[in-house]
Amino acid sequence: MIPFLDLNQVNAPYLQAIEDASLRVIRSGWYILGNELNSFEKAFAEYCETEHCIGVANGLDAITLILLALDLPADAEIIVPANTYIASVLPVSYLHLKPVFVEPDPHTMLIDPARIEQAITPATKAIITVDLYGRSCEIAAIVDLGRKYKLKVITDAAQAHGATHTGRKVGAWADATAFSFYPTKNLGALGDAGAITTGDAALAEKIRYLRNYGSVIRYQNEYQGVNSRLDEMQAAILGVKLPYLDAENTRRREIAARYLRELQCSDLMLPPGDRIDEDAWHLFVVRHPRRAELVAYLEARGVQTNVHYPQPIHKQLAYKEFKDLHLPLTEQIHEQVISLPLNPVITDDEVAYIIQTVNQFDRQ
Ligand SMILES: Cc1ncc(COP(=O)(O)O)c(C=O)c1O
Missing domain, CATH: 3.90.1150.10 (Aspartate Aminotransferase, domain 1)
Structure with missing residues (x-):
């Protein structure tokens, strides 16, 4: 049988380096919010040709944290692709926002900018685009729509690490981009992991608080945050795999x-x-x-x-x-x-x- 995907084989070339990195983390005695995460965040921001990367627990949380940080009014309409994995849409309804499903271009199967424009109403506050199957959506046109109608643009690039649009990396286009490092992804951890990239320093800072109970200084809480951190072990493993x-x-x-x-x-x-x-x-x-x-x-x-x-x-x-x-x-x-x-x-x-x-x- 030719397997659809054999993760043992996918990770085999990196096994020794993963073992070394894991041992380094185990022996460090520091497992959450440390040097491994800092260096992976820096490396992934650079890889995506953008300023900031914030490691989080998984791809679903990455989308949720972006929406949470944007602090959109209750009942705001959020345009989402009708053709996507459910994780692109769950954060919208979880935060009591209203998903507005938009049909894809029948050829690319990705959200169609012309149909997005038709779906915009006065209640629309953001557009979530998805680079489904690994191909960038028409993000340049969608960013233009965002500017024209003053809407936030969020990309779900959980399936598209390393993809580009007109030569520029996904992760550098939208107001914020969500990544998943679920083990089957192009860049996969050995457990759950995710990240957000953005060029917006204020948004990045707020998400850094929100992923850690709303706090960056222990026991001082600026926001009502959540616990969604990318742990040191997964950050170290991702750091091993990113160069490949x-x-x-x-x-x-x-x-x-x-x-x-x-x-x-x-x-x-x-x-x-x-x-x-x-x-x-x-x-x-x-x-x-x-x-x-x-x-x-x-x-x-x-x-x-x-x-x-x-x-x-x-x-x-x-x-x-x-x-x-x-x-x-x-x-x-x-x-x-x-x-x-x-x-x-x-x-x-x-x-x-x-x-x-x-x-x-x-x-x-
Ligand atoms: C398009 C898309 N969005 C979001 C996610 C959610 O990522 P995670 O499983 O890391 O929460 C996935 C992957 O499962 C995905 O394929």
């Missing part, structure tokens, strides 16, 4: 380019290939009208696939208040998407086998 992120993304781009060149199967829709070198290719998401058949066919031939995602947010029980909302583009995407294996450790032979097998699907 670009090389891993280059390998992802090679595989994506080959899939785009060689996959030929009728009714199979490929992801856009116009920005291969800007995309971080977290996932290689194709579409097929007979998804269940294709998934079973590949499984029977030893290729493990995945579906990102099977059910749209507005059709989840958790969001039953939106159950009558009809978002046809998003709903069709959720019925058709399949993620093929794409990761830095898959071999050329495995890629060749996947291509050959997919291409024979309609010739069986």
Whole structure:
């Protein structure tokens, strides 16, 4: 079986360095808010070509903390992509703000700036964009919309470490960008971890307080904060892996380019290939009208696939208040998407086998 993703293999090249870093942390006797976090925050801000990085406990908290720091009025409308993972939207409703779902561009499957503009009302206060599957959304146009309508722009780049838009890193565009370092991500920890990048010094400072009970000096609390810190162990491990992120993304781009060149199967829709070198290719998401058949066919031939995602947010029980909302583009995407294996450790032979097998699907 070709696994969708084997994390043992992904981390194998770094095992010795991870063991050394972990031992260093264990022996330091300092496990929360220390030197490992400081140096990772500095390195990740530099990597994202921005001023500030604040390490937090996970990607969901990163989005929540940005919204909390922006201190938006209750019932403010927040524009969110209809096609995304639920974690992009949960912070909005958790903070009693109103998510306004916007359909994607049918080709890129990412939030469509023209549709965002149509959804803006006097109650709109922010736009959350998502660089889903590893490709940057149309962030330049969305930042312009933010300026035009005086809205905050937040990017969820949980799937897009290392992606760029017109040559500039995601993480440097929006008012603030949220990252997840969940183990399967392009930059993955060995546990939960996340970060926020921003060029806004005041926002960065407030988030630094908020992630630590609203405090930066022990027992002095300026805000009603939360406990959401990126611990020293995960920061040290991320510090080991960050220098290799670009090389891993280059390998992802090679595989994506080959899939785009060689996959030929009728009714199979490929992801856009116009920005291969800007995309971080977290996932290689194709579409097929007979998804269940294709998934079973590949499984029977030893290729493990995945579906990102099977059910749209507005059709989840958790969001039953939106159950009558009809978002046809998003709903069709959720019925058709399949993620093929794409990761830095898959071999050329495995890629060749996947291509050959997919291409024979309609010739069986
Ligand atoms: C698009 C997106 N946003 C947010 C998250 C949340 O990240 P985390 O699992 O670290 O909370 C994830 C990952 O799970 C994600 O894929």
